[in-house]
Amino acid sequence: MHSSFPSFRWLYYNTHSGKYHQRTAKKACFRPLFFSHMAPLSAAVHFSLFANQQKNAIIAYKKKEGGGTMAVTIQQVAEACGVSRGTVDRALHNKKGVRPEVAAQIQEAARQMGYISPRVRPAIDDRTVRIGVVLHSAASPFMQILADIFRTHPTEVMLPVETIVRVQENREPKLQLALIDELVESLHVDGLVLAPLASERIRERIDSLTERGIPVVTVNTDIEDSSRLAYVGPDSIASGRAAAALMGLALGGQGMVLPITDQQFGHYADSQRLSGFTAEMAENFPGIHLLPPVSCYLDSELIERTVLRELENNPMLNGIYPSTAVRTGAFRAVQRAGVAGKVHVVVHDLTPDNLDMIRAGVVDFAIGQEVQVQGTLPLRLLYQYLTRRQAPEKRILTTNIEIKFRYNTEIIPSGPD
Structure with a gap:
């Protein structure tokens, strides 16, 4: 040999x-x-x-x-x-x-x-690496923070990487595919960071890019059976379980909870969080009744109307779980109904709006997912792979779960999340 x-x-x-x-x-x-x-x-x-x-x-x-x-x-x-x-x-x-x-x-x-043909994509030496970033849900405070980190991190740490960031307003797979095509075919990026939507066509595009020698790192949500180089982000099922445990603690194991999702399709994190939440409740909090989940379709006013209606129709309702990234409507409804502190709320992401609502007594707990890690590690992984052909030792790099409540909102260990 x-x-x-x-x-x-x-x-x-x-x-x-x-x-x-x-x-x-x-x-x-x-x-x-x-x-x-x-x-x-x-x-x-x-x-x-x-x-x-x-x-x-x-x-x-x-x-x-x-x-x-x-x-x-x-x-x-x-x-x-x-x-x-x-x-x-x-x-x-x-x-x-x-x-x-x-x-x-x-x-x-x-x-x-993990074979990549040298005819397609030789290693990059002595020049700035160009990396495209495609995110979704532009109205989400978390995605806004994540996009800003992708834009500024290379300059802050003098990493020879140029990032081109695209953030779509909605969660339409066709638009995500169009943004990927723009970055790859028109702007000729060397690698791609992608927050993938739940679509078979997105998985196929990841596989196609990998075969062409354009490595992809998924961030925040993953498509596990794709050929992406690595995934950086939360275990959303575990995050949902953590939310259920915190809600169970706040309710003392008894009560009624309204789960709110963005939509019933299109985003893996929403469905995975809800899956973890319902599983944890069923296993460990039999005294808590879950109402059927309602979908808000990224519409803050729809969330507000829905929560107000459910509060009126269900006097025993004492818990709200918005797994959605757009939750301000739920906050307004709780405040308008005058039930802050009586109806307990658990949310995801350590964003300024969530932390403000904790301080105001509207939100009990916020669960973070290390946005700083998600905005920096994918760039480093792609840079190492493109310049040295050094693949990450682990394909799945899970971020930590952080929990904020009224006594520790001033302590943000990994940057705003």
Whole structure:
């Protein structure tokens, strides 16, 4: 084996005996049923189905090397797939001479391993890296803060990165795709930071960009089965569970809560927060009744009217949980109804409006998600990858949960959130 090729250890599984046998491969003389490429992951092995109709499964895993992760080579893809370099080259560049089903398997293997063709995107040296940023929900105070960090951070820390930030007003996937196309096709960005909307077309676009050699880091929300380089942001299900625990504490385990979402589709974080919230309530707070969630569609006045109506129709209502980014209407409704302090409110994000409402006694708890980390780490990850081909050791980088209430609103450990 060529000296520069990373050492592989093959795990041979006999389906008849049910036992595994290890041996070091001198060369890839067999086609694996499963393969796993551990770089840049440092722990769990992920398997990708490569073929079937075989008696014995062969699992290959690459041992993680110290000092970062090297770029995957075409030789490594060939070794993992048990084919020649020429076959891999033809498959990856849509040349003739490879059966379509084999080409599809090789392309999927290369995608899983993180291979990027040097013909498409060589490493960038000695120039400013251009990174596009696409966010949504322009009316959200959190997204406004996040966008500002993306714009200013490179200059503040002298990072040789130029950021081009686009923030769409709504959560329409077609508009997000158009903004991505503008940054990639017209402005020729080297990499992309994306707060993805819940759409199969968005996932496909992430995969397409990765295949073209344009790395994508998802931020704030994730599409886990996409080929993005990494995700930086909260565990939204855990955040929803934290909100439920705080609400349960505020209500003493008894009461009625109104959940409010932005809309029933389009944004993973909303549905994940609500999922975590309802699960935690069901498991640990059986004395709290949840009303059916209402959708506000990013309309603050609609939230206000809805909350006022629910307060009038449900005298036992003593908790409001806006998982939505647009919650000022709920605050106004609580104040207009004169129930501040009687109806408990738990919200997400350590934004100025939320902190002001805590001080005013309208909001009990606000849950943060380290906006400063979300606005800076994706740029550093892309810069390291584009200039050094150094992939992150972890693909999922979860931000911490921060909790603010009336006694600690002046302490913001990671910048405004």
